[in-house]
Amino acid sequence: MTEMIEISGLTKEYSGKRIIDGLDLHVDQGELFGFLGPNGAGKTTTIRILTTLTKPTSGKVLINGIDVAKDPAGVKAEFGIVQQHLSLNRDLTIAENLELHARLHHLSRSERKERISDLLDYVELTDHSNYLIDNISGGMKRRAMIARALIHRPKLLFLDEPTVGLDAQTRRKVWDLIRKMNADGTSVFLTTHYIEEAEALCNRVAIIHHGRLISLGAPLTLRQNLGMIAVEAKTNGDGTRYRYFKDRDAASQYISELPESQKVVMRESNLEDVFVEITGQKVLGD
Amino acid sequence: MDAYSILWSDLAALKRRWPRYLLTTLVSPILYLIAFGWGLGRGINMNGTSYLAFVVPGIIALTAMNTSFNGAGTRLNVDRLYFKSFDECLMAPIGLLSLLVGKASIGVVRGLVSSTAFIAVALILAPGFHLGPLFVMGLIITCLTFAFLGVLVALMAKSHEDMATFGSLILMPMTFLGGTFFSLSQVPSTLKYALYILPLTHSSICLRAAALGEPTPWSSLIILACFMLAFFLGGMAVLKKISI
Numbered sequence: 001m002t003e004m005i006e007i008s009g010l011t012k013e014y015s016g017k018r019i020i021d022g023l024d025l026h027v028d029q030g031e032l033f034g035f036l037g038p039n040g041a042g043k044t045t046t047i048r049i050l051t052t053l054t055k056p057t058s059g060k061v062l063i064n065g066i067d068v069a070k071d072p073a074g075v076k077a078e079f080g081i082v083q084q085h086l087s088l089n090r091d092l093t094i095a096e097n098l099e100l101h102a103r104l105h106h107l108s109r110s111e112r113k114e115r116i117s118d119l120l121d122y123v124e125l126t127d128h129s130n131y132l133i134d135n136i137s138g139g140m141k142r143r144a145m146i147a148r149a150l151i152h153r154p155k156l157l158f159l160d161e162p163t164v165g166l167d168a169q170t171r172r173k174v175w176d177l178i179r180k181m182n183a184d185g186t187s188v189f190l191t192t193h194y195i196e197e198a199e200a201l202c203n204r205v206a207i208i209h210h211g212r213l214i215s216l217g218a219p220l221t222l223r224q225n226l227g228m229i230a231v232e233a234k235t236n237g238d239g240t241r242y243r244y245f246k247d248r249d250a251a252s253q254y255i256s257e258l259p260e261s262q263k264v265v266m267r268e269s270n271l272e273d274v275f276v277e278i279t280g281q282k283v284l285g286d
Numbered sequence: 287m288d289a290y291s292i293l294w295s296d297l298a299a300l301k302r303r304w305p306r307y308l309l310t311t312l313v314s315p316i317l318y319l320i321a322f323g324w325g326l327g328r329g330i331n332m333n334g335t336s337y338l339a340f341v342v343p344g345i346i347a348l349t350a351m352n353t354s355f356n357g358a359g360t361r362l363n364v365d366r367l368y369f370k371s372f373d374e375c376l377m378a379p380i381g382l383l384s385l386l387v388g389k390a391s392i393g394v395v396r397g398l399v400s401s402t403a404f405i406a407v408a409l410i411l412a413p414g415f416h417l418g419p420l421f422v423m424g425l426i427i428t429c430l431t432f433a434f435l436g437v438l439v440a441l442m443a444k445s446h447e448d449m450a451t452f453g454s455l456i457l458m459p460m461t462f463l464g465g466t467f468f469s470l471s472q473v474p475s476t477l478k479y480a481l482y483i484l485p486l487t488h489s490s491i492c493l494r495a496a497a498l499g500e501p502t503p504w505s506s507l508i509i510l511a512c513f514m515l516a517f518f519l520g521g522m523a524v525l526k527k528i529s530i
């Protein structure tokens with residue numbers, strides 16, 4: 001099976017500072033892939049390179065087998081993107097934003113009409129199609145951006161922080177939409193600050209730090225590597241010490257050795273623990 | 287076709303505030319006409335031509351300049367830095383030529399609409415105006431020149447302030463010094479040669495000659511076309527630099 005994204009030896013430097021440092025990464029077709037990292041780790045720069053907005057300093061990127069550097073126009077037809085910031089034209093209605101995107105992707109008049117109608121229905125915005133962007137809610141704007149990104153039936157969808165700023169209910173709605181798109185055959189490359197979002201949605205996640213890949217695998221595998229059970233023990237100051245164990249017996253043994261007065265919480269570990277442990281260690285290691 | 291798609295979206299936005307746009311676009315030129323044509327210039331004779339007949343083509347040139355520049359430049363600046371929707375165009379499978387022409391087209395449309403609206407007013411206030419093929423050609427080249435300049439500046443601007451600074455330092459002085467309100471034959475020769483560097487000077491010369499039925503000033507027409515080409519090529523170069 002052809003890989004949807006192949007990144008090899010990717011570097012990007014700004015003013016002598018290396019933002020992406022020899023990144024190697026593969027994403028399979030049909031995968032829902034999470035790309036995580038702390039602020040400034042290089043996530044957005046990587047997405048900008050993958051979506052032809054930024055030239056890499058060195059390295060190679062293939063999208064569905066097409067070289068981004070050699071055939072950017074070919075690559076542009078392969079993907080859709082929902083950017084982190086609102087990038088809809090606010091002078092236009094939802095339907096007009098979709099119409100513009102459909103025109104730029106060379107859909108015929110009849111295709112445009114059918115596709116816009118289908119997608120507005122898909123993201124449940126049919127009743128608001130003639131609303132100007134400033135007159136709709138944040139969740140509707142996000143769904144309009146998703147509809148726009150899908151208009152040319154891309155094989156790959158980049159979602160850069162797709163639920164940032166949304167309330168919990170709307171976020172769940174967008175999650176359902178992402179799962180639906182993926183089930184319909186679209187590969188998804190997702191960056192998010194909400195670790196539980198990656199855990200809930202992604203088949204695999206990559207964690208990058210200082211432009212380098214530091215961990216890669218299925219959320220469950222990464223948790224197993226860290227330890228499925230977490231113990232939080234309050235320290236004498238205001239801090240909390242975290243320890244991870246492969247099972248509850250090992251965790252209980254550890255707790256029994258702590259002073260009885262110490263406040264302790266035992267729970268299942270999660271992807272956020274993995275993220276904090278790995279990136280925290282790296283920060284300390286640097 | 288791709289260029290038209292980009293223009294289509296700008297026209298859709300323009301249609302929504304059509305009456306307000308027409309009204310606001312006429313305010314400045316009519317004020318110039320009243321202040322300079324009727325007020326200051328009343329009784330002034332410019333080599334056998336009334337000052338009103340002399341100044342109207344200059345006001346048309348500066349109207350075309352300002353509306354084309356702002357129509358293309360401010361619009362693109364907002365798309366790029368405020369709406370952030372310009373990235374969507376860069377990520378679409380369209381050529382850079384289409385992108386540049388598409389983004390400049392709304393400036394040309396706005397420039398032509400504003401100029402035409404003012405011409406309609408001017409024909410009532412200052413009859414005897416020759417509206418021939420040379421005038422139309424000069425007006426279209428003027429609109430294209432400043433629309434491409436608007437795109438070029440908007441692509442290079444790092445903030446909204448950069449656009450305002452360019453307007454204050456370049457466009458505003460050009461508005462008054464580009465042969466719009468006075469004849470270049472009246473200024474000292476050193477200043478005259480300096481003013482020939484301004485594209486608006488050549489636009490004013492071409493439009494005035496056409497409006498007054500004088501012989502075609504070929505050198506100014508060619509220089510104006512060269513400015514248009516230079517701004518177009520500059521825009522292409524910047525687009526190539528910012529896109530992959």
